[in-house]
Amino acid sequence: MERDELAAWLRLLGTPGIGSESARRLLATFASPQAVFQASEAALRRVVSATQAAALAAPPADLPALLDTTTAWLAASADRHLLALGDPAYPALLLATADPPLLLYAQGRLDWLRPPAVAVVGSRNPTRPGADHARAFAAALSQAGQVVVSGLALGIDGAAHEGALDAGGATIAVVGTGLDRVYPARHQALAHRIAGHGLLLSEYPLGTPPLAANFPRRNRIISGLAQGTLVVEAALQSGSLITARMAAEQGREVFAIPGSIHSPQSRGCHLLIKQGAKLVESAADILEELQAPAAPATAGLPQGGPEGDDGDPVLAALGWEPGSLDALVARTGWPAAELSARLLELELSGQVARLPGQLFQRIASA
Template sequence: MSACAEHEPLLRLLHSGAAASALRRLLDTHGGAAAALAAGRRDWASHGVDAVACTALLRPDAAALARSLSWLEAPTHHLLGWGDAAYPPLLRRIASPPAMLFVAGDADLLWRPTVAIVGSRTATAGGRVNAGHFAAALARAGLCIGSGLAAGIDAAAHQATLDAGGMTVAVLGTGPDIAYPARHRALMARIAEAGAVVSEHPPGTQPLRTHFPSRNRILVGLSLGIVVVEAAIRSGALITARLAGDAGREVFALPGSIHNPMARGCHRLIREGAALVETPTEVAETLAPLVRDLVRGLRGELASCPVEPEREAAGLPDLPDINRLWEALGHDPTGMDELLDRSGLTAAAVSSMLLALELEGRVAAEHGRYSRIGV
């Protein structure tokens, strides 16, 4: 099946404007987008698709579909549907996960342990320095850094992570092809090349005020915890922090001067129970058990059986698929596409196993290429 044929049913569902909850129910019931589309108007309505969306499903916007299909023709552009094995597992667990995601860049990063760094768009110079310091240090510790590409703290976190050679994910409130603010177009392109740009909105979607709280829930859903660097009392960063608390994520806040209005939101979060942190190490140490739990959970999704005695003696992981991946790896850095070809495994499986091997100190990762450490 061609990429266009595979994506078009999902895109028709998305472009209908139906609520994500209704689309998830349709996909769960019918097992795929094509079957959901074939079910008909009465079935759509029974799953919560409103009348306007039902009409849009019957008479799709050809121009909008063509724009999305054209965007997906790029080899580094992806569409992850609710039923896809590659859909990020942590994101599935939030109260209102998106029915599908557009991703520019490395979609496998959405499986990695991530910490979100957020804060004021009008951050102070000191706030930007702190955001960059935390981002670079946590990235060097192996965590992926998530943020929202906004001015101020977000941009500082993304930039510092890239400069440190780390992994970063930008979650947008626009389509995956629209930088907001526009002056961050070059930064967004750099993130798409070295990390991942994510949106639940189709290409061409312009920034709307209502999109950004919705964007924040995705950032929270992809993250194990969130660090608020600077925030006013009334700010999007505080909304994001409260979403994180509601989702059971760790919430950290940096204290500041009592004379800095951008510190007052952080002080309120601390009074409400957020962890006061002064160093990146405090964040990394708190998240370490959650990272281990995440890795165990990902590995638990893979079928296990005993390995040959010589592999056990060599100390290799006890999963047969990891043995296949280990054989595919060499001491020279190897890209993901080549590993998929050599191993015959799915991208989602390889990504989770590489994460486990990397955290065990058996694999080195640099700029999207992987190599063995040791024998």
């Protein structure tokens, strides 16, 4: 993108009072950002309000600095890009949505925008089994040739990105800040891995801080890039339900993993299932619905023996819902000390997780 064209894009998107809908109308009428600023105010007023037309006549005060920063950022590395709506590399699935970003900042491998993708989202405070599910499903989906899309948030998002990368697959992180910032800060190393092996995307200009309003809005990009959205764990007020709703509005599939009826982190998934989301127990369920090739190894609930307990009496007594030590003492008849020792062994072997409130829960395997 030439400097003059970049300046026009930044000016159009940075003009106060010009939202994405108004900007699209202007582009549809004048064909390019440069042409918008070459038009007379009278011509502009036939497309937008008089207030908006007047705002377009005055360049934003921070435009020169932003232009210099963006130009330097692009020049610093060959894996940094700007994708406008008309760019051949602009993702086709996202372009087909009702509100595609007019400009996308990208860092990493643009070729990951072409293969089929599944979004994996969920709670920022997942249970241990929930995080394990996210990693296992993401790994299996990536092994089946799907790109895993998520939002780089703590919890399920981070686990999904890690699962895809650890399996040698591809992942796209759609962030709610400028690409010169990493939020949350503890995902600095993960963002670096994604930039090297996957792709970071944002619609926000460089320097944009982590503003609360930006994150629900970026969710439409997460769902818009994918054929379907998988919600792993979500409370009833989770932002993941916003992503699921946007996916449904975009005509994409919505999937949800069920959980314990006693877990607040499962209630959002159960609500989605009641509303028509497909209940899934393995990556194969998702691939079948999307008519995609099956994964070499799929994630899902443990198989084990007839009851999935591999003959272990403590696992059989625990079942698949959180249980307390007292409840397990009553079910097994074991002394509390002996039962505690066995639970510790199961925890160390990765078969049981210790939850808040002195509860224990089995962990699903891949």
